[in-house]
Amino acid sequence: MVDRANRPSALSAPSAAVPGAEVDVTDARVTARLPSGESVEVLLYGASVISWKSNEGKTENLWLSEKAALDGSKPVRGGIPVVFPVFGPPPKSGHPTSSLPQHGFARNQRWEFLGKSTSEDALDSSSVKLDFGLYSANLTEDARKAWPYDFGLVYSVTLAKDSLQTVMNVRNEGKESFEFQMLLHTYLRVKDISKVAVNGLMGVQYVDKVLNASTHTESNKSVTITGEVDRVYGDIPQDTTTVVEDSKPRFDIVRDNLSDTVVWNPWTEKAKAMGDFAPDSGFKEMLCVEVGAVKGWQKLEEGDTFEGGQLIKSLL
Numbered sequence: 616m617v618d619r620a621n622r623p624s625a626l627s628a629p630s631a632a633v634p635g636a637e638v639d640v641t642d643a644r645v646t647a648r649l650p651s652g653e654s655v656e657v658l659l660y661g662a663s664v665i666s667w668k669s670n671e672g673k674t675e676n677l678w679l680s681e682k683a684a685l686d687g688s689k690p691v692r693g694g695i696p697v698v699f700p701v702f703g704p705p706p707k708s709g710h711p712t713s714s715l716p717q718h719g720f721a722r723n724q725r726w727e728f729l730g731k732s733t734s735e736d737a738l739d740s741s742s743v744k745l746d747f748g749l750y751s752a753n754l755t756e757d758a759r760k761a762w763p764y765d766f767g768l769v770y771s772v773t774l775a776k777d778s779l780q781t782v783m784n785v786r787n788e789g790k791e792s793f794e795f796q797m798l799l800h801t802y803l804r805v806k807d808i809s810k811v812a813v814n815g816l817m818g819v820q821y822v823d824k825v826l827n828a829s830t831h832t833e834s835n836k837s838v839t840i841t842g843e844v845d846r847v848y849g850d851i852p853q854d855t856t857t858v859v860e861d862s863k864p865r866f867d868i869v870r871d872n873l874s875d876t877v878v879w880n881p882w883t884e885k886a887k888a889m890g891d892f893a894p895d896s897g898f899k900e901m902l903c904v905e906v907g908a909v910k911g912w913q914k915l916e917e918g919d920t921f922e923g924g925q926l927i928k929s930l931l
């Protein structure tokens with residue numbers, strides 16, 4: 616027989632209270648901080664993550680240009696801009712995205728903060744999820760005209776001790792189907808690009824935008840960056856791409872329901888040519904590893920949803 620009196624009871628013996636995450640919401644941005652010091656900062660403009668600090672807040676994992684516009688006047692150069700509903704320059708004509716700007720409109724619309732949820736099981740496993748929404752009804756008139764579909768986007772940013780997860784949910788709220796592409800344009804911060812390699816792409820076909828959009832198959836286990844790189848790796852079988860620095864794994868990027876990854880570094884000349892890229896030498900401290908669905912199009916029927924995202928682990 617169980618001795619009820621001596622049995623530990625969840626009710627009578629509550630675990631020590633774990634302090635919760637702090638979330639600060641202003642008119643322009645949402646900042647969340649875990650009790651152990653890690654933090655994330657998201658602009659409502661574009662739902663752009665502009666800072667992610669791990670290691671008790673001591674290590675910034677994202678690169679942000681010193682000249683990035685943070686006032687909503689143009690997409691943010693750095694952090695994690697959201698690309699939707701088209702990646703890169705849209706098809707020249709004949710596609711519903713053709714009159715959209717490069718990378719679509721999501722990165723330059725004001726999103727709504729939908730709220731937070733926190734998990735506070737223990738200091739080491741606490742996390743906070745921030746949800747942002749963008750709906751066709753809230754688009755600027757120009758964007759609405761250029762892409763007249765009814766949709767709802769919910770973008771969730773979850774900060775945990777050593778990771779950041781960003782997940783996009785796309786819903787077709789209209790009466791007709793639409794096609795889209797999406798991508799999370801992550802600017803990772805590195806210490807020295809000459810010591811960086813990307814693993815997990817061997818055997819994958821890619822389109823090399825630096826070499827006239829020619830198609831190649833990746834033959835390297837470790838892809839190093841020694842000049843301008845702008846490659847679209849498609850249909851990647853393995854889920855995880857690892858960024859290695861100084862021979863040590865620095866980031867694991869785990870894709871969820873997104874099969875493509877763009878690797879981009881503008882290098883000397885292109886960096887200099889971008890008015891909002893600073894300092895000029897900043898390309899030595901960044902590497903974009905952008906997960907997405909950009910090869911071909913995702914078709915969504917009336918009432919259907921698509922969800923895809925990434926989990927980035929900071930491996931210090």
Ligand SMILES: O=P(O)(O)OC[C@H]1O[C@H](O)[C@H](O)[C@@H](O)[C@@H]1O
Nearest residue numbers: 703717718824845877879903905
């Ligand atoms: O200058 P943006 O519109 O932000 O684009 C920045 C870069 O984004 C992606 O990585 C593309 O593959 C590049 O071709 C492009 O240059």
